[in-house]
Amino acid sequence: MRITYLIAICYFTFMSGSLDAQDVWLSISNSGSEKIRIAVIPFVPRVENPTADDIGIGEKIVEVITSDLTFSPFFTVLDTQYFPQQIHSETDINPFQWMSIGVQAIIIGSFKVSGANLKVDARLYSVSSSKRMYRRKLTEKPRQIRRIAHAISDDVVKALTGEEGIAQTQIAFISNRTGHKELYTCDYDGFYVNRFTYNNSISFTPDWSPDGFSISFTSFSNSNANLYIYDSMKKQQSVISDFNGLNVSASWSPDGRKVAFVSTKDGNSEIYVMDVRTKSIQRLTFNRAIDTSPSWSPNGRNIAFCSDRSGSPQIYIMDDEGANVRRLTFEGNFNDQPSWSPRGDIIAYASRAQGQFNIAIIDVAGEHLTYLTSIGQNEHPDWAPDGYHIVFCSNRLGRYQLYEMLWDGTRLRRITNSIANNESPAWSPKFKWNFE
Numbered sequence: 001m002r003i004t005y006l007i008a009i010c011y012f013t014f015m016s017g018s019l020d021a022q023d024v025w026l027s028i029s030n031s032g033s034e035k036i037r038i039a040v041i042p043f044v045p046r047v048e049n050p051t052a053d054d055i056g057i058g059e060k061i062v063e064v065i066t067s068d069l070t071f072s073p074f075f076t077v078l079d080t081q082y083f084p085q086q087i088h089s090e091t092d093i094n095p096f097q098w099m100s101i102g103v104q105a106i107i108i109g110s111f112k113v114s115g116a117n118l119k120v121d122a123r124l125y126s127v128s129s130s131k132r133m134y135r136r137k138l139t140e141k142p143r144q145i146r147r148i149a150h151a152i153s154d155d156v157v158k159a160l161t162g163e164e165g166i167a168q169t170q171i172a173f174i175s176n177r178t179g180h181k182e183l184y185t186c187d188y189d190g191f192y193v194n195r196f197t198y199n200n201s202i203s204f205t206p207d208w209s210p211d212g213f214s215i216s217f218t219s220f221s222n223s224n225a226n227l228y229i230y231d232s233m234k235k236q237q238s239v240i241s242d243f244n245g246l247n248v249s250a251s252w253s254p255d256g257r258k259v260a261f262v263s264t265k266d267g268n269s270e271i272y273v274m275d276v277r278t279k280s281i282q283r284l285t286f287n288r289a290i291d292t293s294p295s296w297s298p299n300g301r302n303i304a305f306c307s308d309r310s311g312s313p314q315i316y317i318m319d320d321e322g323a324n325v326r327r328l329t330f331e332g333n334f335n336d337q338p339s340w341s342p343r344g345d346i347i348a349y350a351s352r353a354q355g356q357f358n359i360a361i362i363d364v365a366g367e368h369l370t371y372l373t374s375i376g377q378n379e380h381p382d383w384a385p386d387g388y389h390i391v392f393c394s395n396r397l398g399r400y401q402l403y404e405m406l407w408d409g410t411r412l413r414r415i416t417n418s419i420a421n422n423e424s425p426a427w428s429p430k431f432k433w434n435f436e
Contacts (some may be wrong), residue, residue, distance in 0.1 A: 036160055038105045039078040039098065040066050041087045043120070046112040057111060057145065061120065064149035065107060065156075067189065068167040071413065073388050073406055074155060078103055079170055080130050089247040090125055090132065098127045103237070105133070105160060107152070118142040122152045124159055134159045138435040146191055147433050154432070162403045166384045170428040171391055173402055177420035183217050183230065188384075188427070190321065190402070190415030195368045196230050204424055209252050216250035216259060227261055229276075241274065241281075250293045251303075253320075260284075260294035260303055271305055273320070284322030295347070296320075304328070304338035304347055317364070328366050335360075337380055343387035346407070348372075350379045350392075359392050361407065372409035384427045391415075391425040 001278040043061045045054035084097040090108060098106065109122040109331040117139050124134035136155055138148050147168065154165030169188045174181050176282070183197040183206055197203055199221035206217040215230045227241035227250055241247040245264035252259055259274045269290040274281045285291040289309035296303055304317050315329040315338045329335045334352035341347065344364070349369070358373045359381045376396030381389055388407055393400045397414075400421040405412040416422040 034280075035076045036074055036104055036204075037076050037078060037102045038069060038107065038156075038160075039083065039103050040069070041083075041106060041108040042080075043111050043122075044088055045108040046110050054113070057113070057142070060145055061109070061111065061149045061152075062144050065153050068150060068153035069156065071152075071189075071389075071404075071411055072165070073368070073411075074157065074161050074163070090123065093125060093130075094225075095127045095130045095242050095398075103127055105156075107156060108236070109152075116141065118145060118148065120148050120152075122155070126157055140435050144433075146187070148435065150307075151433055151435060164430050165380055165387060166386050166389060166430070168431050168433055169385060170431065171402065171415070172208060172217075172426040172428065173393075173416075173422050174204055174206065174217075174424045175416075175418070175422045177418055177422075185213065185428075186415070186421075188404075188415075190417075196232075204207075205249050206424060206426045207250050207252055208426055208428045210254055210256040210429055213424070214253065214430050218248045218250070227259075238278070240279065240326060249293050251296055253296050254298055254300045260296060262292045262294070271303070282321075284318065284320075286322075293337050295340045297340050297345045298342050304340055306336045306338065315362075316349065328364075329362060329369075330366070331369060332360070339382045339390075341383050341387045341407075342385055348381040348383065348390055350381065359390065370408075372405065372407075380424050382427045385430045389427075391427050393423045393425060399435070 012141050018230045040062050043058040045058060045369040066077050070077050084095055087093055104127055104246050111120045120138045122136050123132055126133045140148055150167035153167040157163055157165035168187055171188060172185050175184050180200045181202045182195060183203050184193055184195050186193045199219050201219055201221040203217050206215050208215055213232050218225050218227055225246045225248055226238050226239050227247040228237045230237045233419050243263050243265035245303040248262045250259045250261040259276055261272055262269055263272055269292055270283055271285045271294050272281045272283050287309050289307050291305055291307045293306040294303050302317055302319055304315055306313050307316050313334050313336050314327055315335050316325055316327050318325040332351035336350050338347050338349045346361050346363055348361045350357050357377045357379055358371050359378045360371050362369045376394045378392055378394045381392040389404055391404045395401050400423045401414055402416040402422050402425050405416050
């Protein structure tokens, strides 16, 4: 169900540009291209007589790193059963044995629990050059073991591909696990769930600010659909738009200075842009149709949105002043929730055909339409900051849960698993945890 569009319909029932070549960034790499073959060696405890707990720590680090790299589009992680030798330190590595099975890089490390801290020493070894490519020492509380491993994964991605990893990013989402729809976050793989709001009401459509410190969302906590910002540093929420009627579907501009949102303040569902600092607003759409679900292009010069001005909800693109409107989608009788890829060349959205919503992608010229899902109802796609991954929600197993996949629909995984509905995911900007 298209939540913002249908809320607008209910409200009204109750109340009776062209893009130039510079706008297209680098296209996503072919998913069939050769991947880097890598091995993750068990991390060794730096103690004379390791306990079962020590062994478990090493196994957990390797498990998380392996999962991170497997979910990346760049790597093939070698199964431990195919390791040609046992390794305890870099001096044990026989590069010829690893080269014979096509391994190009090896992750190796050690750790020690010292007092209340876990100290990890991670290294990346190049098989072809027989040299260390990377080393990092990380210190944190043992309960942060997963985030230590995520940081190592991101370092490896950067060292071997030049791309920024996403293992330290987070997902904001809405869950009714308490009986009310509240705002939550979790790490990108579904762990470390954190509740943000206690409004005992209905919240929906979260979106991260570009600096990652604030999340916008809509809540009915004051009997009106008001737009709020949750400040994660101050741990408090504040209202930024409380016009009578709907204030929904906020989308932050790439520079963090503006928020595009939907309001019925003038009697119709229209798209506005607000200056976050001054709270001044500008109306962008002037149409009798329902206009909703704005999404900024990564260069900040265009906005994709949903409108039923053609008779059914479809995806359109306009410039950031509301001019040069053009229709993007023509297949599917209900297309909504556009999400513009950080790379600028593709828009993901939810598309209904024959009664089923699926996640689709289309390029900004309106070509190369591809459906990525085929089971259940699939909604609310949002891109990871790397432009390679998409998060969405689906009821394919009954209740709505959050799923992630690569841009071509492969490497699908579920990241929430509860008896509640988990919906409206929003992927955070790139983030790095601080370690000593």
